[in-house]
Amino acid sequence: MKFGIVTFPGSNCDYDAYHAVTEVLGEQAVYLWHKDHDLRNVDVVVLPGGFSYGDYLRVGAIARFSPIMQEVAAHARSGAPVLGVCNGFQILCEAQLLPGALMRNAALQFISAAVCVRVENADTLFTSRYRQGELLKLPIAHGDGRYIAPPAVLDALEAEGRVIFRYADATGNSSADANPNGSERNIAGIVSEQGNVLGMMPHPERACSPLLGSDDGVRLLESILSRVAA
Amino acid sequence: MSRFRLAVRIVPRKGLLDPQGKAVSDALHTLGFGGVESVHVGRFIVIETTATDALAAGESAREMCRKLLANPVTEDFEVEAAVQA
Numbered sequence: 422m423k424f425g426i427v428t429f430p431g432s433n434c435d436y437d438a439y440h441a442v443t444e445v446l447g448e449q450a451v452y453l454w455h456k457d458h459d460l461r462n463v464d465v466v467v468l469p470g471g472f473s474y475g476d477y478l479r480v481g482a483i484a485r486f487s488p489i490m491q492e493v494a495a496h497a498r499s500g501a502p503v504l505g506v507c508n509g510f511q512i513l514c515e516a517q518l519l520p521g522a523l524m525r526n527a528a529l530q531f532i533s534a535a536v537c538v539r540v541e542n543a544d545t546l547f548t549s550r551y552r553q554g555e556l557l558k559l560p561i562a563h564g565d566g567r568y569i570a571p572p573a574v575l576d577a578l579e580a581e582g583r584v585i586f587r588y589a590d591a592t593g594n595s596s597a598d599a600n601p602n603g604s605e606r607n608i609a610g611i612v613s614e615q616g617n618v619l620g621m622m623p624h625p626e627r628a629c630s631p632l633l634g635s636d637d638g639v640r641l642l643e644s645i646l647s648r649v650a651a
Numbered sequence: 652m653s654r655f656r657l658a659v660r661i662v663p664r665k666g667l668l669d670p671q672g673k674a675v676s677d678a679l680h681t682l683g684f685g686g687v688e689s690v691h692v693g694r695f696i697v698i699e700t701t702a703t704d705a706l707a708a709g710e711s712a713r714e715m716c717r718k719l720l721a722n723p724v725t726e727d728f729e730v731e732a733a734v735q736a
Contacts, residue, residue: 478694479722486719515722522724524663529670569667569725603668 422646424450425463427493427509429484434470434506434626441626442467446642455487464649465502466493468509470562470624480523480565481511490516502546502645503618507563510610510620519613519620520578521570527603531564535634536601538609538623539589542582545612546648547619550640556593557586557637559623561601566622568604568611578611586610586621652701655708655733661721662693662728696720699736708733 424442428435435452442450451461455473460466474483484490490512497503497518505513513519526532535558543553551557570578578584586609590599595607602622610621625638663669669691676690698715702708712730721728 478720482719482722514724520724522722524667524725525670527668527670529674567668571724603670 422448422465422649423461423463424448424465424467425453425460426450426467426469427453427455427489428469429455429471429473429487431473431475432469432471432508434508434624437624438467438469438506438626441629441638441642445629445639446646448646453489455484455489458488458492460489460492460496465504465645466496467626468493468503468505468512469626470507470509473508473512476565479515481508481513481515484508484512485515494518497613497618500615500617502649504547504645505618505620506624506626507561507566507622510622511565513618513620518618519611520574521568521611523565523622524567524569525565526563526567526601531562532566532601533560533562534601535560536609536623537589537591537599538586539593539595540585541587542585544582545585545616545619545644547612547641547644548585549647550644554593556589556591557623557628558635559625559628559637560634561623563602563622566602566604568608568622570605575605575608578608579606581614583612583614583616584608584610585612585619586623652703654699654701654736655705656736657698657700657708657712657733658731659696659698659712659716659720660693660729660731661696661716661726662691664725664727667725693726702733705733705735
């Protein structure tokens with residue numbers, strides 16, 4: 422399977438994603454330059470973390486207009502997998518491939534920490550290798566990670582099982598104290614209506630080795646692999 | 652076609668948590684500005700553009716806000732009347 426990792430000016434997790442796909446998963450990966458119009462026949466598109474276009478105007482606002490994003494949107498609309506992590510999630514919201522928006526963290530600080538995330542729906546393209554309710558240890562590193570959407574949108578996301586990751590404490594309780602950035606309803610990751618586009622603030626690609634504190638991110642990539650290959 | 656200058660004000664949507672505004676408000680209280688009830692921090696954008704007239708320039712700026720300058724989920728915007736540049 423071939424993964425395409427989009428590099429915008431200011432992306433900084435593109436190599437982490439490349440490493441996770443090629444070294445950990447053992448699959449093929451190519452970098453896709455933001456100015457290109459060609460997805461090079463990839464099966465899965467990854468929008469990595471970083472600070473595309475210096476976060477000018479708003480996080481993700483300018484990246485959305487990169488030429489490659491037209492192809493990414495077409496890829497998403499065709500039902501093919503798109504994974505947006507951190508800045509990638511912000512870009513997917515700005516591109517309206519996912520609902521809502523990411524705002525400045527409630528406490529204003531940039532947060533770099535390992536957090537606990539609960540799997541809310543293990544029956545998706547991205548989570549089939551997890552158990553429902555399983556707690557994952559994943560790193561976050563962001564200044565603008567507070568997920569916001571109108572209440573009706575949040576209700577619809579919940580009702581349709583599209584909130585797939587939620588911040589929780591070590592006992593699995595999604596309390597206010599376990600919410601690192603003030604996201605509505607502790608939301609850490611959501612999928613699109615079709616279920617093929619995932620946006621999440623935690624970094625699964627940085628949680629691929631016990632040496633680095635966690636390998637809980639590996640199964641997210643394996644889930645994609647098992648579904649798309651099937 | 653004439654040249655116009657427009658000012659656009661973008662502020663966080665009312666009712667949404669605005670931690671930046673809150674932090675500034677707290678700092679103003681610390682400085683003794685006890686009367687400050689709320690602060691909201693947004694963006695101020697100045698655009699120079701050519702247009703047939705001031706109305707068209709204003710409409711164009713509102714379209715820019717809807718498409719790019721403001722996020723429809725989190726922000727409100729106001730476009731000041733265009734002045735000939």
